[in-house]
Amino acid sequence: MAKKKQKKSTGAWRTDPRDALLASPDFDLDRMRRGATPGWKDDKRAAQKFGVKRGDLLSELQERFFAEGRAGGSRSLLVIVQGLDTAGKGGVARHVMSKVDPQGVALRSFGPPSEEEQQHHFLWRIKKELPAPGLIGVFHRSHYEDVLVARVDEQVPRTTWEGRFDEINTFESDLVDAGTTILKFGLMISHDEQGVRLMKRLDRPDKRWKYSANDLPTRRRWDDYQEAYADVFARTSTDAAPWHVVPANHKWYARLAITEILTQTLIDLDPQWPSVRWDPMVQRRELARTMSTRALTKSLQETEEQVEKAIESDREVHKEAARASKVGDDSDPMADAEANARAAEASATAAAAMADLQRIRQQKVDLLAERTDS
Numbered sequence: 001m002a003k004k005k006q007k008k009s010t011g012a013w014r015t016d017p018r019d020a021l022l023a024s025p026d027f028d029l030d031r032m033r034r035g036a037t038p039g040w041k042d043d044k045r046a047a048q049k050f051g052v053k054r055g056d057l058l059s060e061l062q063e064r065f066f067a068e069g070r071a072g073g074s075r076s077l078l079v080i081v082q083g084l085d086t087a088g089k090g091g092v093a094r095h096v097m098s099k100v101d102p103q104g105v106a107l108r109s110f111g112p113p114s115e116e117e118q119q120h121h122f123l124w125r126i127k128k129e130l131p132a133p134g135l136i137g138v139f140h141r142s143h144y145e146d147v148l149v150a151r152v153d154e155q156v157p158r159t160t161w162e163g164r165f166d167e168i169n170t171f172e173s174d175l176v177d178a179g180t181t182i183l184k185f186g187l188m189i190s191h192d193e194q195g196v197r198l199m200k201r202l203d204r205p206d207k208r209w210k211y212s213a214n215d216l217p218t219r220r221r222w223d224d225y226q227e228a229y230a231d232v233f234a235r236t237s238t239d240a241a242p243w244h245v246v247p248a249n250h251k252w253y254a255r256l257a258i259t260e261i262l263t264q265t266l267i268d269l270d271p272q273w274p275s276v277r278w279d280p281m282v283q284r285r286e287l288a289r290t291m292s293t294r295a296l297t298k299s300l301q302e303t304e305e306q307v308e309k310a311i312e313s314d315r316e317v318h319k320e321a322a323r324a325s326k327v328g329d330d331s332d333p334m335a336d337a338e339a340n341a342r343a344a345e346a347s348a349t350a351a352a353a354m355a356d357l358q359r360i361r362q363q364k365v366d367l368l369a370e371r372t373d374s
Contacts, residue, residue, distance in 0.1 A: 083186060
């Protein structure tokens with residue numbers, strides 16, 4: 001008898017990465033294993049499959065979030081990515097944010113401050129680039145450069161960068177109160193792995209443009225930067241804006257973890273399609289006046305298919321969100337309750353859409369009848 005093919009694993013989280021990677025008060029950067037994959041129970045291949053599936057859900061949720069902002073919503077999402085050279089910050093933008101509609105993403109990178117920026121408070125240039133409602137802002141480096149680089153390179157006195165920790169906490173707390181959800185990721189690679197990646201940039205002609213003459217002096221101050229990052233995590237990981245410290249020796253794991261946390265965050269935000277302020281029945285009649293009888297007849301024939309497609313899409317998103325919210329091996333009664341609530345919400349939405357379908361069909365039939373009568 002032929003052996004039955006074993007189904008390949010699509011991967012799963014043993015522990016919610018929001019918990020596994022949280023910089024809690026007892027977090028110790030020195031003891032962190034940079035090549036570990038906390039919370040993930042499978043391998044790279046399974047992670048890639050899982051990432052594709054999560055990407056589909058992330059895309060659907062982001063579209064709702066963007067639509068909510070366009071319709072007058074006030075919520076936004078800010079993703080802050082910090083890490084030393086070669087840690088994979090650019091990969092987050094390319095591989096994670098490529099899963100969503102680019103028009104809903106605002107990517108900003110903060111290098112050394114310009115002469116104009118130096119004349120202002122260190123948060124001045126940051127405030128100018130905050131994401132608008134409905135957008136996911138991604139900061140490739142951020143205001144944390146002013147307590148990392150400014151500290152290690154002794155650009156400002158100790159009293160200055162020390163005082164910035166409290167200013168940052170207040171700034172981020174105010175942002176959260178105003179409707180911005182903040183996700184902060186510290187990508188941490190090992191000293192050896194950084195050396196290998198820098199050497200690869202030197203060896204490959206297509207990667208040399210990424211290398212900077214400043215990379216080596218920065219690398220020589222590795223211990224100073226590790227101490228600075230440890231202080232950042234200890235002093236600015238707050239309830240309002242916690243840090244998630246990601247082992248980044250495995251690029252696939254870092255991207256997977258950030259994708260998962262971003263998706264879970266949007267699930268919790270639960271963005272909905274906005275209601276419109278105009279009457280679809282009125283607009284449908286006006287639009288029909290600009291259409292030929294042939295085109296309107298075709299629209300009538302497709303009505304049921306289009307509405308049912310929307311219903312199925314919404315039902316699938318609710319189902320995937322409910323399934324995704326049950327992350328980790330441990331049973332969570334709250335997650336079960338939320339999943340049941342999402343199922344009920346999906347059923348109610350479907351029922352309302354089916355009732356609307358009958359009204360839409362009847363209106364189009366009436367509009368075509370009016371043409372026949374005339």
